[in-house]
Each structure stands twice: as structure tokens, then as C-alpha cells.
Amino acid sequence: MSTLYYTLDNTVFRNFSFYAVASTLKMMIMSPLTIRQRFQKNAFANPEDIQPEKRKTIQPTTSDSDVERVRRNHLNDVENIIPFVLIGFGYIACNPNPTLALWHFRIFFFSRLFHTFAYQIPIRQPSRALSFLVGFVVTVSMAAQILFQVY
Amino acid sequence: MSTLYYTLDNTVFRNFSFYAVASTLKMMIMSPLTIRQRFQKNAFANPEDIQPEKRKTIQPTTSDSDVERVRRNHLNDVENIIPFVLIGFGYIACNPNPTLALWHFRIFFFSRLFHTFAYQIPIRQPSRALSFLVGFVVTVSMAAQILFQVY
């Protein structure tokens, strides 16, 4: 019978679970960071979000530069971390070399972690561009291996 | 041999499939809601979307407050429902208690359903904030259980 890949007994699946969850939590942290920035800058997108006593002095806004920086970071995570997790699920069925797979997951996670610091501090370019590129290449590498094995 | 979790014979997978699909469809409904709002307010993002006979009087816009409210709701779903489904897939491999798992899925789905009503009616804050928080905590709880078991 065919081997069972989607189980915690499989090292690749186990390592993928760890880094996929860690990357997804990294992405989710952007939500509280956005909320914090909205309160610090009094920059709310909806009128009902403004505290009633402040409604006469504060208008809703969707163009505060600090809030939008966090939100662009969040959207960039959505556009990169979610494809990594989706493609990673398929990659497991290809039964890759466990060490090679682990380095794919590790490099991806740390590139996205660094990307966030590079975006939010911010660190001088091309730091953010390079960290984006590294994560992008890791995902494309897994995708290519799936296509190669499936075709 | 190791047990097979990703099959409809597994109650946890069966219940997850139901609530993950229901949550994803909830998210997808935001697309037709956006389109409806665009036609009601004549607020189109692209010039080619405006009916030819109206092109002299209507300009493309990306700042109509009613359209943007639906779109922010959609993006918030993307940022929360997709992580729930991704992490839920991994959670199944942890073989959680079926009743506990079912309540995770149920609470998540209904918190996001309520979130949409709170956003679109809108219902007074902190309704929307709390429904967001409940869904967020459910996803983090599943993530924590995966990390605990994998590590």
C-alpha cells in the first residue's frame, strides 16, 4: 500500500506543521499591531470605532502612514505566507528529502520574520526586498518540485 | 500502522470540513456584496467597469465609504478565516478530542458570522471587536495545541 505522509510520524510533516503554524501566527500578529497603531495615532477606519467622546474632534481615516505601513506588511504576509502553507501541504506528498525540506521551511520562516522587522523598524533597503525575495524563491522551489513530480 | 486522519470517517475531519467550507463560503459572499454595493453607489474602481453611457458623468473611485466598508470586511475575513482553515488542517493530525474540536470550529464560524453582521449593519462597538477577538483566540488555541504536540 502507499505510504501515509500526512501524519506527525512523518518528519517532513512534523517540521512543516511547526513552521507553517509559526509563519501563520507571525502573520496573525499583524492584526493586534494594526489595532495598537490605530489607537496610538487615533486613526480609525470606521466611525463607530472612535470612542463616543472623541467623535466631534476625530474623523475616520484610511490614510495614516503608520497604520498603512502595518497593513501593507500584513497584506504582503497574506500574499506570501499563505501560498507557502498551501504549496507546502502539496510538497509533503512528494516525499522530499527531510533535511532539504526542513531547510526550505526554516529559511522561509526566518526570511518572513526578518521581513517584518525590515518593514516596521524600518531597516534600509534592499533589506526588505531581499527578505521578500528569499521567501518567494523558497515557495517557488517547492512548487517546482511538485510540478516536476506530478507532470 | 499510523491512523488515517484525513478521511470523512474521522469525526473531527468531517466536522472541520463542514465548518471550514461554511466559513470560506461566508468569506466568498463578500464578493457579490461588494459588486452590489458598487452598482448601488455607482462606485467602480476601473474605468471599463462603468457602463459606456455613464462614462461622461461617473469617475472611477476607490474611496466610496459603503463599498470600502464591505471590502474591509472581506479583507478581515481573508486575514482570519484563511488562517483558521490552514491551522485547522494541521490540528486534525493532532487527533484532538472530537467534542473539544467541534466547539472550536462552531465558535469560530459563528463568531465570524456575527462579525459580518456587526460590521455591515453596523452594530455598536465593541460588538465587532469582540467577535474578531473570539475568532482570533480560537485559531490561536488550535495553533498552540499543534505547537505543543509537535515540539
Place this chain on the structure above:
Amino acid sequence: MSTLYYTLDNTVFRNFSFYAVASTLKMMIMSPLTIRQRFQKNAFANPEDIQPEKRKTIQPTTSDSDVERVRRNHLNDVENIIPFVLIGFGYIACNPNPTLALWHFRIFFFSRLFHTFAYQIPIRQPSRALSFLVGFVVTVSMAAQILFQVY
């Protein structure tokens, strides 16, 4: 024992892997397209992205119409391709007819490919609207089959 669906020996999973990866890569291509457009139009969202020697003459912007067109396309992919992949994973466990499943995957992928051309050339409406609708209906069709089998 129950059958194993999540393996490359299963034709449905194999075909899904191919089209899910192809659709995800289609979505990821929007990132380099955005970057290219940003450089062509000198329209950067962050001050640090502007080359130092141009910082006196160029201001950051998030409203360049050509850049925003690519970005709306990317977000539309996120809102449609990711649900297709998530629901497709569940659809496989329903053991659908392989030919029927293959046509779901094929039609979805080509509808989204055409959607991108319709958006970026742009081709006259309702080309883009129809290609969006076709992809949407395919995903809802898979979702309905899951709900029918699970309930």
C-alpha cells in the same frame, strides 16, 4: 480500512496538485508585476523604497492607477484562488469522479488566467466579470459537493 486519498497515486489528488500549484503561482506572479509597475511609474508606497538620489523629487504614493490595477488584480486572486485551493483539499476527501474533478480544476485555472489578461490588457467588460463568475461558480460547486457529502 479506509482508502488513502492524499497521495500522488490518487488521480484526483495528482490533478489537483498540478492545478492548485499552477493557480497559486499565477497569483504569486502579481508580486513581480507590481514591483515592475512601481519602478516604471516611480510609484513607491514607502519612502525607503525610493532610490536616495530621487528622494527630493519623488513622493511615496498609494494611488498610482497602473500600480493599483495590478494590486486589485492580486487581491482578487487572493480572494478567489486561495478559497479554491482550500476547498479543493476537502473536495479530494469526497472521492469525486476523476473526470468531473479534473474539469473543475481545469476550468478554474483557465478562468483565472483569462481573468488576469482581461484585467491587465484590459479587455472590454463583461470579459473580466464573466471570468471571475466562472471561477467563483467552480469553487461553490466543489463546496456544495463537500457539504452534501458531510451533512
